[in-house]
Amino acid sequence: MSEPSFPDAALAGTPEGPPAWEVVLPEEGATEDMGRFLAGFLMPGDLVALSGGLGGGKTTLARAMIRELTRDDGLEVPSPTFTLVQPYEAANGTAVVHADLYRLRGSDELVELGFEEMTEDAITLVEWPERLPPREGPTLSVDLSLRPEFGPEARLVRINGTDGMRERIDRARAIRRLLAASGWDEAEREHMQGDASSRGYERLRKPDGSSAVLMISPARPDGPPVRAGKSYSAIVKLAERVDAFVAMDRALRALGFSAPRIYGEDLAAGLLILEDLGAEPVVDAAGPRPERYAEATRLLAKLHATELPAVLPVAQGIDHALPAYDAEALLFEAELMPDWYAPAVAGVDLTRPARAEFVALWAEALGIAHKGRQTWTLRDYHSPNLIWLPEREGLERVGLIDFQDAVLGHPAYDVASLLQDARVDTSAEFELRLLGLYARERRVREPEFDVQGFARAYAVLAAQRATKILGIFARLDKRDGKPGYLAHLPRIEGYLARNLAHPSLTRLRLWHEQHMPSLAPRLAPAPPEEAAAPEGEP
Numbered sequence: 001m002s003e004p005s006f007p008d009a010a011l012a013g014t015p016e017g018p019p020a021w022e023v024v025l026p027e028e029g030a031t032e033d034m035g036r037f038l039a040g041f042l043m044p045g046d047l048v049a050l051s052g053g054l055g056g057g058k059t060t061l062a063r064a065m066i067r068e069l070t071r072d073d074g075l076e077v078p079s080p081t082f083t084l085v086q087p088y089e090a091a092n093g094t095a096v097v098h099a100d101l102y103r104l105r106g107s108d109e110l111v112e113l114g115f116e117e118m119t120e121d122a123i124t125l126v127e128w129p130e131r132l133p134p135r136e137g138p139t140l141s142v143d144l145s146l147r148p149e150f151g152p153e154a155r156l157v158r159i160n161g162t163d164g165m166r167e168r169i170d171r172a173r174a175i176r177r178l179l180a181a182s183g184w185d186e187a188e189r190e191h192m193q194g195d196a197s198s199r200g201y202e203r204l205r206k207p208d209g210s211s212a213v214l215m216i217s218p219a220r221p222d223g224p225p226v227r228a229g230k231s232y233s234a235i236v237k238l239a240e241r242v243d244a245f246v247a248m249d250r251a252l253r254a255l256g257f258s259a260p261r262i263y264g265e266d267l268a269a270g271l272l273i274l275e276d277l278g279a280e281p282v283v284d285a286a287g288p289r290p291e292r293y294a295e296a297t298r299l300l301a302k303l304h305a306t307e308l309p310a311v312l313p314v315a316q317g318i319d320h321a322l323p324a325y326d327a328e329a330l331l332f333e334a335e336l337m338p339d340w341y342a343p344a345v346a347g348v349d350l351t352r353p354a355r356a357e358f359v360a361l362w363a364e365a366l367g368i369a370h371k372g373r374q375t376w377t378l379r380d381y382h383s384p385n386l387i388w389l390p391e392r393e394g395l396e397r398v399g400l401i402d403f404q405d406a407v408l409g410h411p412a413y414d415v416a417s418l419l420q421d422a423r424v425d426t427s428a429e430f431e432l433r434l435l436g437l438y439a440r441e442r443r444v445r446e447p448e449f450d451v452q453g454f455a456r457a458y459a460v461l462a463a464q465r466a467t468k469i470l471g472i473f474a475r476l477d478k479r480d481g482k483p484g485y486l487a488h489l490p491r492i493e494g495y496l497a498r499n500l501a502h503p504s505l506t507r508l509r510l511w512h513e514q515h516m517p518s519l520a521p522r523l524a525p526a527p528p529e530e531a532a533a534p535e536g537e538p
Contacts, residue, residue: 020141020160021169027153031057031144034157035064037176038140040189041168042069044094044121045137049129052144057155058127061142062098065125069096085113087122095122101131138163171218174269179204182264182273184212203276211276212263217242217404218270227332235332237323237407242270245404247312247320248376255306257299258389258399267315277399280388283424290430292388292398296381296418297434299395301441304375304411305449325377325409327366334362334464336471344478345470345489346516354515361508362467368460368504369410372453377409381417383424412454416462420495422469422488428498459502466496497521 025031038061042048048065050058063077071091080086080100088096097119104110110133126132143158150156161169179185187204192213200216220240223231233240246267252259260275282292311321338355342348350358380402387399415438419431435458442449469492473485500509501521512520 018160018166020158021173023157023159024147024150025057025155025157026151028057028060031060031155031157032064035061036068037172038142038159039065039068041172042123042140043138044123046123046165047119047129047135047137047139048123048125049132049139049141050125050127050144051129051142053146056144056146057157058144059100061144061157062125062127066096066098069094069123084109085115085118087118090123095119097122097124099124099126101126101128104128104131107133136163138165138168140165140169167218171216171269171271174266174271175214175216178264178266178269178271178273179214184214184264184273187212189214204273213260213274213276215242215245215272215274216270217245217272236329237325237405239404241267242272242404243267243314243318243320244406245272247314248378248403248406251309251312251376252400252403255303256396257303258392258396259403260399260401267318277387277389277401280390281383282386282388282398283383283421287425288383288421288430289388292386293418293430293434294437295395296386296398297415297438298441299398300381300411300414300418301438301445302395305442305445306375308376310408322376322406322408324374325369325379325407325413327363327370329407330366330369330461330464331359331362333468333471334366335359336475337467339471340474340478341470341489342516344474345486346518348516350515354511358511358515361511362464365460365505365508366464368457369412369464371457372410372450374408375411377407377411377413378403379405379407379409379414379417381414382421410457410461412458413461413465416458416465420462420466420499422473422492425491456502456504459499459504463496463499463502463505463508466492466499470496493519 023034025034038048042065048062050062052058059079066077066088067073067075069090070088075088077088077098078086080098081102084099084101084104086098088098090096095118099115110116139162141158141160141162145156147154147156159169160166176185179187184204184206187206190203190205192201192203202214202216204212204214219242220233220238222240223233226232227235232238239245242265246262246265249259249262253261258277260277262272262274264273265271282289282296311319314320335358338350338358342350378400385400385402387401389397389399415435419426419434435455439449439451439454442454443451470489473489473492476482476485496519498521499505500512500519509520
């Protein structure tokens, strides 16, 4: 559905919280539009409390919401005045319950109906909600009243929410405004698969077939302190506002790279409308597509050979300073492995001295990562975030997304992110061939490029990244209930063993042999610096 247009009435605040959203609905069609709009951000477990006198429009609003949720404009939605409760099923399979408690004789009647069990994971719309026993969870409060001074069919609706519902209301309104201002208000909205972050994405499709991507990235609240008074995101330098994405997007496009165009933005609300780069991957069922990975490697070589600023403009009067991917951040990330992977996956309970030795060895190894000129580190430069654009030419065929957490770091990090993809198997031979390609491309632009120094830093940062990801994926399973990430652990374990075979990581390899032998290398392949520049290309 397209987003409706509602004129805001005056806002009336309350001492308990922010002012309600007040809207004049001039006729029944506007009430139905409001119902469809409100249905767009409801989730399982939500309660919609529909208040107001007889004839106020509660059933009209509820009917529009249920038809929107079920995607059935012709669905019969009778008032449940006599049955008290009427169940439905939303188009996505979520249960929807419509209740009218006007004739409720007492709470015992709800128990007899099994109301609590019926509505536990449902979207529940309740008319006369004041007769409902106290209930926890997100509540959307909608109060309707007849207002003949605005017209014979006019109603005033007051909308508010609790337990995060108010934030959803405000975000939905901001999205509606942005879509209208950017010319996408007639677009159909289709949920897209998200990632491991808190961001959300929707594909927008206009009637003419054109499409865009709505990025929903509200400001990330600073989490609790985890070390030295700093939050996790502050230590590892995660972007907390969408400003970082906007700055990097425009900077990458200025260099001639295919980051998505920005069609509309609301920085305060964390909303962007982006060019839809499509979904053609750089991999196939057999793994990496060599020619596409080669082009992605060349892109990094060009980026890393360019003198790049550390501060980027976002908007008039707003700049974004890229944080340094410093030793504190890299070391803290490495510690995710003993904190999460070791006990939850490997079943290893490290002693305090063993853990202290692990941290000291990593602190020593990471010194290599801060030698030489630092550059933009996009940080998530791997197959899920690279889109192949065959209609373009040269490096512009590599579409870039998900770079808001970019930092200033060693160029080897993104190369390792690409060539040791956590979700795609890459052989050691394939990896070395592309390392050779990268080295040649850098030397063309920078004859003084230090291949041996780069190879040492590559081994260290590739090992750090594998170590970090083992911890993150274990945490996603154990803490966040996302076991799907565990399927990638054998691949990452193999990468770590491959990296620990490098001479620069000998002491860390010995530590793993003693405390985590399953992650220690079983063979010692030739160090990358001995094969960093082979002849031929993928």
